[in-house]
Each structure stands twice: as structure tokens, then as C-alpha cells.
Amino acid sequence: MSTVRLTQAPRAARQLPARASLRSINLSGLTSSSSSRVVVATITLGAVAIAILQLLLNIATSSSVYELSHLQAEKRDLSTTTQILGQQVDSLASQQNLANAAEKLGMISNANPVFLRLSDERVFGKPKAALTADGRVSRNLVPNSAMTQSSVIADPAATATVAAGSTPNAGAPQALGFVAVKSNVANGSSAVSSVVSTSGGIPASPTH
């Protein structure tokens, strides 16, 4: 124990390293600079803006989808209207309805036609009254179950009376006969056609 190593200095005598002298440093370089704050703020605001924009876009899209759905329903409704009106027109334009309407207006097809040759103004055939001509077909013999509407012709005599006793409005049609729509279905709610017939004369043009 007495053999103390002389090379080892006594503990107390050990020389401590020289302590570095303290100095103030500028922390501005280590803390966030104004430019980095701008970057962070931009990123944050950008993200928020994007989120808000996306939200708005989603709201707008959702709104458009509901609008689209509404418009599509409207389109379907209008298509149905078109179909109803188209079927009414088809029905009124069918040969059966036209023949019936013409006959009611007094336009009777003459089964005994006579012909005029223009070159010498010669008439061929012996004219006969349409009502008494042989071979007259007086009613519709060609069935049409699709004819759900038919023209209703106003009584020409009544029409004439009304026309004589009243002063027509400027915009009113001259002929008072009209085609009402008679439906074979109950309580037809569709618009009533207002086609003007010629029972009381040729309809006057609204312009002169």
C-alpha cells in the first residue's frame, strides 16, 4: 500500500481544464425568422383555404346535383307533356277524325266525281249531289282504337248567331268554332286544345 505511484498526481492537485469564457450569442439566428413565419403562415392559410374551397366546391357540387335532379324531373315531366300532346295531335290528325270532322262541317266526299279538262274546259261525268250519290260511304268503317280524342265542331248556325250578335275582340279569332278535346279517360286534366276550325269562316290572320 505504500507504493504510491508517483506519476499520479494527488487528487486535489489535478489541474482542471481551463473553463471557456462565457459570451453572449445572438439568438435571432436560431429562433424563427420573419420569413419562415411567413412560410408557415402561408402553408397554414393555404391548407385552410384549400379545405374551405373544397368544402365550398362540395357544397356547390351537391347543390348542382340536386338542381340536376330537379331539372331531370322537370325534363321527364315535359317529356310526358310532349307525349300527351303528341298523342292528342296524332288522334286529331288521324284520317278517321278528319273524315268525321269534315263531314260534320258539311264537306261530304262525292262518290260520283266529275272531271274538268283544262285544255278545252270540258266537264266529264254527270254531277250528282254528294248526299245521294251511289256508293257513298257515310261513316267510318276503318277502326282506330288509338283515336282517343275527336274534334267537336261547333254548330255552324249557333256560331253564326253568336258572331252576328257580338263584336269580336281585336285578338279573338273570327271563327268561333273550336276543337275541344274529348278524352276517353276520366277527368282529363290536360290542356284543352284550342284549334280553330273553319265552321264559321276562314280564321282571320292576326296580322294584316
Add this chain to the structure above:
Amino acid sequence: MAYLTPGDPKRRLRNIQVAVVAIAVLFGIRLVDLQIVEADAINAKSYANRAVSRILPSLRGPIYDGTGKVLAHTVFKYDVNAAPNIVAPFTRKINGQATTITVDQAATEIANLLGMTQPEVMAKLAGTSKYSQITKGVDAQIYRQIKSLDIPWLFFDPRPARVYPNGAVAGGILGFLDPDGKPLEGIELAQNACLAGKDGEETYEKGVDGIRIPSSAVTTKAAVPGKAIKLTINADLQYFAQQVLTSNVAKLQADWGTAVVVEVKTGKILVAADAPSYDPNQPGKSSVENRGSRVFRTSFEPGSTMKMVTAATAIDTGKVTPETHFIAPFGLTIPNSNGYRVTDSHVHGNDRLTVAGVLRDSSNTGAMQIGNRVPWQTRYTYMQKFGVGSMPGSGFPGESAGLLNTQNTWANDVVKRYVSTFGQGVSVTPLQSAMMYQAVANKGVRLQPQLIDGCVDASGNVSKVTKDKAPVRVVSEATAHSTLDILEKVVEQGGIGKHAAVPGYRVGGKTGTAQIIDPTTGRYGNLHAISFIGVAPIEDPQYVVAVTAYKSRTVSNSLGATPIFKAIMSQVLRTYRVPPSTTKSANIATQW
């Protein structure tokens, strides 16, 4: 008082770390399982819950007449369905006030609109099922009225339906569809490839409220509508012809009647009328045999209208001229026929007639002699050229070729050879008869009858749908001219033929009163097929009109057919504004 023991913080920390890692690993595994392993299945299940697929029905193409008038088109009709499991009273705003509508009230409203009784509707609403069909195929007007009732447990399924706006006008030609939209007859059947469209499909995702989810993927296969078929028929003329024909067939108490109008220079069929006619909107209301068109399908022995073919053949082969002399007795026995005797329709002596006179008087014995001037093999060939026994090729489904016995049959049956000169022993359809006369009216050239103008696409491009058949030179132009002169004498001087005259026009034609075999006895019966086929105007033939009334009971000869012919031909000439004739008929002797 409890004291916290210091323990081993490092150990605790390590345990927590292990637990956290273990949980993280578990979550990770589950995440991988959900996101990768089961991802497809889960996505599919989720999509199936949200996705809605529906067929977009294609609209069948319309059928037009030659003037563009719509003869057939497709509209939507609606099936009215209910969900009985949610049938309950509901509220409806009436004049701004919410009013409760009971199920009974709603059923009454539905019944009134559908033409049903309230108990019938109530029966449909009973039960707990999710689906009950109240009625199907209501039109758009009723659909709208029912929809406006705003009944929450009613649902509507639209489905395409075929409508024929002119009803039975050309009904026999148009055909019809079955309730599932499958074509069963007529042009609908024959031209289905053109008329049928291709259904589309739409798939989208919907939310709980049934509204399509924004930005959800939509897979759409657009429906392709069918193309249009344009016929050659003139619907107004067709209606007129059907009116006249139906009226006269009723007067004649005939089984049926047909009327055909053909444009001479094009072969276009302007009218193909049948009586009785049928309404393709309600095919079930007509008997099966009346649902097609006899104009194209029904062949019968034509009778004397075939004498025109006999005369034209003899003239074209140079064996006779229109003025060649014949002595026509009342009756004539066919040589080598075991005494088979042919007589004329009325008793007379030995008439001295020319070829024109034979046709004017419609003498069977005269026609047999004219035909006998030509070798039967040659006559057989001419009949073939006139179209007997071959398909006309109009494009109408199931058209008949008629019947021309084989040459071998003719070789062994002298009676068949002889009677064919006046239209017995052979059979043709009304269309074939008309096309024979079209041939002589068209300077001897028989054209293919045209019923279908073509298939028209959305751009208006027309494509042919029938196979073209080359025109057939049947007789020379000179022969055709001479034959027309003879036909004109029939109308000018014939006892019956003159009833077919149209004032102011040069009209030629031929009567026909054909015997009809009674299938029960195998012999000719007492009723006849009466016909008249004519051409006008003779100086520049434009139209052929062929009329037949089958088994006429009140008039037994073609006097019953001439008024129909006259009415239709007059209307045709007026419709197409053909001016009256300015020339006179040929000066041909009819007797000597």
C-alpha cells in the same frame, strides 16, 4: 396511507413500449387486412349497397308512309305498382291545409282513374309484400293524373309501347308487337333489324335520399334508338280504299276483299287494302286469319283476268293480232279430256269475235282457242315471265308465290293446260295479278313490287332493305301496246267492263269471275272470286288498280267489283292530279 413505491421506471417504460408496439402491430395487421387483403370484397359490398343500375330502354323506330305520315311509333306507357307493406294513410295539402287521406279514399281515387272498382284496388293493396301491380300500361295522361295524387306508396314503371295513330289504316301491312315488344307480324316483324334499337345501361351511386352522390362514377351505355322504315304506301289513299272496300265487301256479303294500287313506272305499291281490316293497336280483337294481308299472302284462281296474259302471249309470239277472227261457241269440249266441257258464263250462239272481242265478252271458249294457237310449253314460259309461281319480292313477310303446276303436270293433264287460258288451274295473289297488268302497262317490262322505300337513319340516309330483282321483259313494247288497246275495249264496250269507266279518262281493264274449289267436295262451288283489274290512263299508263271480292254472295260476277275499282281509280287520278285524256281509243274491231 399509501406510499408510492419507486419501483423500476425503466421496466415500466419498456412494458408500455412493448404494449404500444403490440397494439400498433395488431392495428397494422388489421389495416393491411382491410386495405389490401379484403379491400376488393369490401369495396364491392359497399358499392353494391350504393350503386343503382338500370336499363335505358331504346325507342323502336317509327314507320312512315310514302308521304312521311307516321303510321307507327313508340311512346311510354306506365305500370302502376304499390308497396303493400307501407300502405297507410298519408297527408296531402289541400288549399294549404294538411289533410289526412285514408287508404280507402286513396283506393277510390285510384279506382276512378284506372276504371277499376274500389274493392279491386283494395285487394291489390292487401298484404305485406313489397310489390303489387295494380295495373299495367296506362297512358301518359292517366299516369300524370295518378302521379298528381302524390300517394307515397304508389310507384310507376315506364315501358315503351307501340302506337298506330291511324288504327286499321294499313294495319295488315304494319303488323304488331306482343306485350313484351317482340314483333309478331307484318313490317314490324320483317324489318325488325332496322326498327329495333339497342338498350343502354346506366349505373350510379345514390345516397339514402335516393339522390345521386356527387362525383360518383356513372357508367353509361347510351341507348341507341331504332331507325325508321319508310313505306311506299299513301296512307290517305289507303284509308279511302279501305273505306270503299269495306263498304262494298259488306254489301256483297263476301268473305273478304282486297284492293291494290301500283304505280306503273316504279312498281311502288301505293295501296294494299284488305277487308276486313284490323287495328294493330288491338290485334287480339281480330281473328288470326285477318291479322295479315291477303294482298300478299292469299293466292286463288284468278279467273278471267288471266285472259289478258293469254292474249298478250299469243300476240307476242305472232300467232294472233288483236283483230284475229275466232268463232266462240257457248261450250267447247277439251280434246282428249274424256269429254271435259268448258262453257261461257252466259248462254249464246257461235259468236264471231276478234281477240279483242273475246276479252271484251270474256269468252272462255274464245280464250281457249287463242291460247291453243301457242305451244303450251311457250305459254307456260310466258306465265312464268308474268310472275306466276314466283315470289314477287315486295319485302312483306310470308308473301305467296301462287301456284303454277309443273310442266310435267301440264304435259300429263290437258285440262289444266286449257283451263289455264282463262285463269283456272293456276293461282296468284292479288299483288301478282296487279303486277301482271303493271307489266303490260309498263311497255312490257315487269318490275319488282316496292312496298318498302328503305331504312332511314337519324341523318336521313336511306338504305335498301329488300333484295333487288332485275326487271323482266315479259312482252315486247308493241305487244304491250296492243294488249292495252284490247283492255280499253273491255271498258269501252264490255257489258260489265263499262261500269269501270272513269269519265274523261281512257281506262283499260279486265273482269274476272273465278270459280272456287270447295275443299269439302273437291269440286268447284257456287260462290266466286270476283275481280276487276284496270290501268289508266291508257295513253300513258300511270296506275294499276286491282280489286277482288272473295265469295261474293249478293252479286255473282265482276259487276260487284267494278264500282270499287271505279271509286279507287277515280280517287287515285284525283290524288295525283292526272289530267283527263286528250286522245281516243284505238280503232280495233271486236267482232266480225
